[in-house]
Amino acid sequence: MKLNNVKSLYDFLIVGSGIIGTNVARELSKYQVSILVVEKESDIVNGASIANSGIIHSGHDPLAETLKAKLCVEGNKLTHELSKELGFHLLKCGGIVLAFSEEEKLDLLKLYENAVTNKVPNVKLLGKKEVLRREPKVNNNVLLALDVSTTSVCSPWEMAIASMENAVLNGAKYLTNSEVTNIKYINEVYEVEINHKDIIKAKNVINAAGLNTEKIGLMLEESLDYHILPRKGEYFTLDPKNKGDFTCVLYPMPSKVGKGVLIVPQVHGETLIGPTGEDVKDNDNRVTASGLGLIVTEAIKISKHIQFYDNIRNFAGVRAKSSYDDFYIKESSKYLGFYHLAGIDSPGLTAAPAIAKYLVDMIKAKNILVKKDNYIKGRSYTPLFRYLSEEEKLEAIKADPKHGHIICKCENITEQDVINALNGVIPVDTVKAIKKRTRAGAGICQGGYCERHVLQLISEYKNKKMTEVDYYEENTPILLEDIKEPK
Amino acid sequence: MKVDILIIGGGASGISAAIKAHHQDLKILIVEREDFLGGILNQCIHNGFGVHLFKEELTGPEYARKLEKFLTEDVLIYKNTSVVKIEKENDVFTVSLSSEARGLEVINAKAVIMSSGAYERTRGQIRLPGKRLKGIMTAGSAQRYLNIDGYLVGKRVFILGSGDIGLIMARRMTLEGAKVLGVAELMPYSNGLNRNIAQCLEDFDIPLYLSHTVSQTYGDTSLEGLDISEVDSNYQVIKGSEKHFEVDTLLLSVGLIPEITIANNLGLKIDPFTRSASVNQNYLSSIDGLFFAGNALHIHDLVDYVSKESELAGERARMYVLNNFTKARNEKEILRNQLIRYTVPQVVDFDNLTHNFDISFRSKIKATLAVFRLKQDGVVIKEKRARHVIPAEMEKFTVGLEDLISTNELVIEMEILV
Numbered sequence: 001m002k003l004n005n006v007k008s009l010y011d012f013l014i015v016g017s018g019i020i021g022t023n024v025a026r027e028l029s030k031y032q033v034s035i036l037v038v039e040k041e042s043d044i045v046n047g048a049s050i051a052n053s054g055i056i057h058s059g060h061d062p063l064a065e066t067l068k069a070k071l072c073v074e075g076n077k078l079t080h081e082l083s084k085e086l087g088f089h090l091l092k093c094g095g096i097v098l099a100f101s102e103e104e105k106l107d108l109l110k111l112y113e114n115a116v117t118n119k120v121p122n123v124k125l126l127g128k129k130e131v132l133r134r135e136p137k138v139n140n141n142v143l144l145a146l147d148v149s150t151t152s153v154c155s156p157w158e159m160a161i162a163s164m165e166n167a168v169l170n171g172a173k174y175l176t177n178s179e180v181t182n183i184k185y186i187n188e189v190y191e192v193e194i195n196h197k198d199i200i201k202a203k204n205v206i207n208a209a210g211l212n213t214e215k216i217g218l219m220l221e222e223s224l225d226y227h228i229l230p231r232k233g234e235y236f237t238l239d240p241k242n243k244g245d246f247t248c249v250l251y252p253m254p255s256k257v258g259k260g261v262l263i264v265p266q267v268h269g270e271t272l273i274g275p276t277g278e279d280v281k282d283n284d285n286r287v288t289a290s291g292l293g294l295i296v297t298e299a300i301k302i303s304k305h306i307q308f309y310d311n312i313r314n315f316a317g318v319r320a321k322s323s324y325d326d327f328y329i330k331e332s333s334k335y336l337g338f339y340h341l342a343g344i345d346s347p348g349l350t351a352a353p354a355i356a357k358y359l360v361d362m363i364k365a366k367n368i369l370v371k372k373d374n375y376i377k378g379r380s381y382t383p384l385f386r387y388l389s390e391e392e393k394l395e396a397i398k399a400d401p402k403h404g405h406i407i408c409k410c411e412n413i414t415e416q417d418v419i420n421a422l423n424g425v426i427p428v429d430t431v432k433a434i435k436k437r438t439r440a441g442a443g444i445c446q447g448g449y450c451e452r453h454v455l456q457l458i459s460e461y462k463n464k465k466m467t468e469v470d471y472y473e474e475n476t477p478i479l480l481e482d483i484k485e486p487k
Numbered sequence: 488m489k490v491d492i493l494i495i496g497g498g499a500s501g502i503s504a505a506i507k508a509h510h511q512d513l514k515i516l517i518v519e520r521e522d523f524l525g526g527i528l529n530q531c532i533h534n535g536f537g538v539h540l541f542k543e544e545l546t547g548p549e550y551a552r553k554l555e556k557f558l559t560e561d562v563l564i565y566k567n568t569s570v571v572k573i574e575k576e577n578d579v580f581t582v583s584l585s586s587e588a589r590g591l592e593v594i595n596a597k598a599v600i601m602s603s604g605a606y607e608r609t610r611g612q613i614r615l616p617g618k619r620l621k622g623i624m625t626a627g628s629a630q631r632y633l634n635i636d637g638y639l640v641g642k643r644v645f646i647l648g649s650g651d652i653g654l655i656m657a658r659r660m661t662l663e664g665a666k667v668l669g670v671a672e673l674m675p676y677s678n679g680l681n682r683n684i685a686q687c688l689e690d691f692d693i694p695l696y697l698s699h700t701v702s703q704t705y706g707d708t709s710l711e712g713l714d715i716s717e718v719d720s721n722y723q724v725i726k727g728s729e730k731h732f733e734v735d736t737l738l739l740s741v742g743l744i745p746e747i748t749i750a751n752n753l754g755l756k757i758d759p760f761t762r763s764a765s766v767n768q769n770y771l772s773s774i775d776g777l778f779f780a781g782n783a784l785h786i787h788d789l790v791d792y793v794s795k796e797s798e799l800a801g802e803r804a805r806m807y808v809l810n811n812f813t814k815a816r817n818e819k820e821i822l823r824n825q826l827i828r829y830t831v832p833q834v835v836d837f838d839n840l841t842h843n844f845d846i847s848f849r850s851k852i853k854a855t856l857a858v859f860r861l862k863q864d865g866v867v868i869k870e871k872r873a874r875h876v877i878p879a880e881m882e883k884f885t886v887g888l889e890d891l892i893s894t895n896e897l898v899i900e901m902e903i904l905v
Contacts, residue, residue, distance in 0.1 A: 237611065241751050286617050289702075289724065313611040315619060397590045404587040406569035409520065410748065415587070444748065445606040448628050452636060466638060471621035473708040478621065479638035480735070483663055 006175075006200055010036045013192055013202035015180050015216050017044035019156055019352045020341050021208040022164040027356035029170035031369040036202065037164070037172060038194065040179035040212075042473050043433040044426065045160040047210045049349070050436065051285065051317025052233070053249075053264045053272055054156050056080075057347040058095065058148035060115035060123060061254055067327045067358075069118045072347040075354035076150050079159070082353055086162040086379055088154065089267045095151030095249035096131060098302060099144045104253045111254070112146050122149045137245055137305040151249050155267045156349050157436050163353075165379040165425040170372065174426070177474060180209070183219040185335050190220075204337035206359070210320045211283055213342040220335055226324040226342050231258075232284060232316050233275025234291035239310035239444055240269030250302055259346065261298035263306070268411070268439060273299050273306060275317070285316040312444050319345040327351065329359060339363075380425060384438060385414045407457075408450035410443020418454060422461045429462045431455065432472035455479070490514045490563070491808045493582055493596035494801075495570050495749070498526020499554060500602035500781025503794040504801030506557045508600070513808060516563040516594065518570055518584060525551025526604055527627070528790065530634045533655055535682070539791035550790060565589075570749050573599065580776065598776040598804045601750060601764070602797060605743035605782040613647075613741050617704030617713075626652040626740040630659065639663050641736025645713060646670040647701050649677040649684075650879075653740025658687035660738075667691070668732045671699040671715045673722055676853055678879040680788075701737065702729060710737055743786045753777065760829035761785040767818055767836040768844035770800035771807065775814065778804045785831045785847070788881050796845075812839045819896045826851055826901035828878060837894035846884045848899055853877045856905040859884070862898040863891060872904075 011033035014021045022045065025037050037044070059073035083090040099108040108125075115123040126145040131138060168174065175194070182193035183205065190205045209216045214228040243265070250263040264272040276291045292314060299306055322328055322343025332338040339359060348355070363369065385403050388396055397403045402416040421437040422428060431447075434440055434454050441447035441454065455478060458469045470476045492508050494501045497519030505517055523529060528536070531547030538544055541553060558564075568586040575581070580596045607625035615623070624640065630652065632638045644665050646653045649672040657667045670688060675698045677684055688695050702716035702724045717728035745763035747755075756773035758765045764772035764779045771778055780800035781793045806812060817838040821830045830848040850857070854876040861869035861884050868890045873882060884899070 241748070285619070286704075287614070288616050289614065292614050311611050311614070312609070314614055393591060401587050401590065404585050404590045405567070406520070406571065406585055409569060412571055414585075444744075445746075446609040446611060448607050448609065448625050451628065452632065466636070471709075473621075476621040476709050478624075479632060479636075479640060480642060481639040481664075482637060483633070483639055484637040 006036070007034060008201060009189065010034045010200070010202040012036070012204045012206060013038065013190065013200060014206045014208055016207075016209040016212070017160075017164060017174060018047050018049040018208065018210050019045070019160045019349050020210070020344055020355060021206075022160040022167065023352040023356040024206055024208060024341070024359055025167035025172045026163040027353075027360045029167040029172045030371060030375050032372055033369065035167065035172040036200065037174040038178045038180060038192070038200070039174065039176045042177055042430060042470070043428055043436070044164055044174060044176065045157045045436070047283070048317050048319050049160050050157045051315050052156060052319065052349060053262060053275065054153050054266060055095070055249055055262075055264060055350070056090070056152040056154055057350045058115070058120045058123070058150040059118050059347070059350070060097065060111060060120050060146065060148045061259065062118065062347065064114055064117040066325070067329065068347060068351065071327065071351035071354040071358060073118055073120055075347070075351035076152075078353035078357070079154065079350060080152065082159075083154070085377055086166055087381065087383070088158045088162040091153040091265060091267045093151070093153060093248045093265055094147070094149040095251060096126065096135065097146040097148065097251040097253065098131070098138065098142050099253055100139070100141055100301065101143070105144050107253055108144055108146055115146065115148065120148060120150065123147065135246060135248065135250065137303045138250065139301070139303055153249065153264060153267055154349075161426065161437065162379055165381060166376070168425050169376050169379055180216055180219070183216070185220060185338075190338065204339070204363070206339045206341065208341045210344070211318060213320065213340060217340055217342070220338060221332060224340070226322045226328045226340075228342065229321045229323060230280050230282060230284070230318045231321045231345065232278045232280045232291075232318050234287050234295060234316040235272050235274030235314065236292065236295060236308060236311045237313040237315070238271040238273065238307055239312050242271060242307050242310055243269040245305065245307070246271060246303070252298070252302055261295050263299065263302055268442070270312070273308075280318060283318050285318050287314040287316045291316070313446060321345040327355065329355060329362070331362065382420045384417050386412045407453035408438070408440035408443065410445050410449070411439045413438050413440040413450065415453070415457065418457045419461060422458065429458055429464070430470045430472045431458070431478065434458070451478070488592070489595045490516045491596065492516070492598045492600060492804050493518065493580065493594055494600045494602055496526065496601070496603040496783065497524040497564065497566075498602065498604050498781065499528055499551065499790045499793045500604065500783065500797040501526075501600070502554045502558060503797035504600045504602055504780050504804070505562050507798040507801035508805045509559055509562065510805050510809070513805065514563070516565065516596075518565050518568050520567070520569045522567055524555055524564065524566070530627075530631045531655070532634050533659070536790050539789065540794050554794065573749055573753060575753060575774065575776075578776065597808045598778065600778045600780055600800055600804050601747060601783045602780045603746045603749065603783045605786060606746045608739070608742040608744060610739060613739070615701060615704065618706065620704060620706050620710045621708060622706070622710030622735050623704070623737045623739070626656045626738040629738050630656055633659060633663065639665060641665055641734070643668065643734045644736045644738060645701075645732050645734045646738045646740060648672065648740035648742070649679050649695060650740040650742065651679045651683055653738065654679045654683040654687040656738055656740070657693050658691060661691050661693070667693050668734060669694045669696055669715070671696045671701060673700045673718060674698070676877060700724065704737065710735055713737060743782060745783045745785065747783055750777070758829060758833050761831060765833040766831065767816070767834045767839075768832045769803040769807070769812070769836065769839060770796070770832070771803065771836070776807060785829070788879070792881070806841075811841070817894060819894070821846060822896055822898040823848070824900045826903070827899055830899060835897060840888065843885060843887045846886060846897070846899065847881050848883070849878050849881055850876050850901055851878060854903045854905070858902050858904060860900045860902070861886065862900065864893050864895055866892060868892065
């Protein structure tokens with residue numbers, strides 16, 4: 001949506017389109033309200049939500065009685081329901097927390113109690129034999145384990161995009177490349193300044209800006225009772241050919257700095273190893289030799305059989321940890337209708353749908369929200385060709401022969417898959433946005449083969465010169481110069 | 488459709504295999520994903536190809552066109568077609584193909600030759616530090632953009648890895664107006680051919696930094712600069728040795744990996760050192776009827792060697808389909824001492840030993856003068872001395888049937904003299 005199409009006054013303006021912003025947009029879109037999501041990046045879902053473990057945690061870990069514990073357990077259940085409703089992938093693999101020493105054994109028993117208190121379903125203790133039977137590649141000095149079977153894994157950006165597509169179908173609007181640069185509260189209306197020039201007005205503002213929640217909050221408030229303390233996590237991504245080496249999420253015992261380095265089977269067959277936990281400034285998502293080295297050191301304590309040699313990608317994400325000990329989900333005490341959703345670090349992905357409900361309940365406690373009669377539950381999307389049954393494939397290829405052209409040989413992505421993504425409910429025109437939606441470029445050759453096909457398709461369908469197609473952010477063309485054109 | 492031999496990939500390897508697999512009674516199909524045969528040769532517009540095979544220096548496309556002419560018209564060729572699945576049941580391969588022209592189709596084949604080439608190692612395999620920046624890509628991708636599509640990917644370029652593609656691209660980017668600031672190589676010596684060091688770097692005053700690697704990258708969305716650092720004998724970065732370069736592009740020429748994903752589900756025996764199938768002297772993998780050739784089997788130094796090896800694989804696939812081999816195998820591993828990185832073939836099948844055969848191998852380390860010995864039953868049956876041995880250069884023993892004294896394991900040993 002272009003800025004000149006913007007309404008004069010929105011009921012809700014959501015800052016940020018990560019897993020939280022998109023889920024809040026979806027939850028609010030069930031009601032008769034106008035919604036605008038503003039995102040500073042070139043595409044929705046681009047911060048911590050695209051660089052994490054993807055785990056839908058059971059809720060065994062957050063301290064009992066915290067909002068994190070409550071919303072994680074609720075969110076786990078909701079995510080499983082949403083996966084069916086919105087059609088995003090969920091790997092229902094379960095998880096095991098492992099104890100390798102007598103000291104860890106005692107802590108594990110406490111963790112078991114905590115999980116029971118948090119009302120995590122189906123938790124049980126596993127002896128060494130049972131652990132090694134289920135996960136033969138775990139080191140055999142394991143002593144005891146906690147089985148948290150409701151643990152699943154999702155593709156976080158797929159889930160966030162699905163939520164946003166559902167919200168858009170139900171009337172929510174969004175703006176990308178739109179950074180909030182100031183907020184004023186004038187005559188009970190918020191005036192939100194975008195990119196230092198345009199003003200958008202809204203009755204309510206939901207600050208779901210991840211790492212930038214504090215910055216956004218301080219545009220309005222004199223002080224806040226939280227600080228964002230960015231924490232970086234680095235990862236390895238192992239070749240899907242090693243799928244099956246580890247069948248569930250393997251957690252070491254949690255420590256003071258977080259859940260530790262995990263082994264996480266992914267929805268599409270890769271295995272993630274990570275994250276580290278390092279306090280950083282701002283969005284410092286660099287991978288480092290020291291961080292990657294630390295992952296190896298830590299991970300081999302769980303298993304000596306991790307094929308680090310088959311790494312296909314390293315990445316780092318920065319989570320928005322805060323000085324507040326829990327999720328900070330509150331309405332401003334001074335500015336009515338201004339809501340802070342801060343410090344949504346782990347288990348924020350799991351909790352996201354529950355956070356959205358919690359927030360909307362909070363809003364409903366003071367405002368009247370009327371449900372829509374015509375709310376559309378699912379979303380309108382075409383699944384990737386690779387996920388169709390053999391019969392469906394034949395039908396699809398008959399209708400769209402371009403499904404016959406495989407443009408990404410690692411992930412078996414077709415030309416028509418890319419065309420569908422270019423023209424989806426949320427249209428896109430960059431190489432990385434296509435990767436997020438189709439997985440073209442996410443495989444073992446990392447775009448070595450498909451990138452040029454993707455560039456050509458964007459160029460063709462978006463009427464851009466090849467040298468105008470961006471990798472992702474504005475002004476990031478992959479091809480700098482057409483040498484066929486006279487200089 | 489039913490064919491006798493299905494060849495996956497129509498590059499130098501697939502064409503060469505098809506030429507020798509040819510037989511009047513056999514139906515052969517080459518499946519090629521591009522619109523043209525020749526594979527990666529088409530983007531290698533520099534010369535130096537064909538010196539061994541055609542006794543002249545050709546460019547990549549010339550080599551491909553010349554090779555193609557040996558293909559007879561009865562060899563079926565499906566272009567713009569991808570293989571999406573291979574299954575095997577009761578001695579027959581079921582190969583699923585996908586194309587825009589014909590949609591999904593299934594081909595039954597008695598034998599399959601994997602001549603699917605290789606893919607380039609990416610930043611993930613070398614743990615490149617920094618953000619997820621635009622402006623970092625493999626040298627081969629940049630080569631394809633430049634030589635086939637006609638686009639320059641960078642104006643100020645640094646290259647990591649002194650493999651031949653990296654060296655060639657240093658010259659090529661320079662000729663197209665880019666400034667190439669240097670090439671860094673982790674090893675204390677280059678992995679490229681000497682003539683490429685001279686003609687691609689020295690002639691253009693492009694510095695080569697041996698025992699160096701990229702230790703940091705800079706930029707928020709696009710690459711803006713990088714540091715290279717010297718490494719110690721354990722390849723660890725030496726702090727304080729950083730040199731900074733302002734560049735918009737980093738090209739990676741850090742090796743190739745055989746592209747055999749499509750065969751992963753068949754339960755193949757894999758050699759962890761070549762990262763491809765373990766084969767016998769007939770280029771037959773642990774799966775009956777599944778042959779491997781070219782860079783899909785192991786990475787070659789020269790396309791001429793790819794052709795020669797693939798011809799043999801094609802010939803043996805033909806013999807297999809014509810029932811010239813026994814189904815039973817008596818395979819013995821080719822053993823090697825710790826100075827040899829790998830051998831191809833990995834095993835010898837003494838039950839189907841009909842021809843003299845080559846054993847290709849690579850040393851693990853550099854040596855000024857070394858001796859290689861091939862032994863059987865403790866007896867040296869072949870020996871050769873070699874000067875300037877480097878891992879990047881493939882060594883070879885040709886084993887005659889008359890050289891063998893039993894059907895026991897062969898052993899290859901390397902001894903460093905200087």
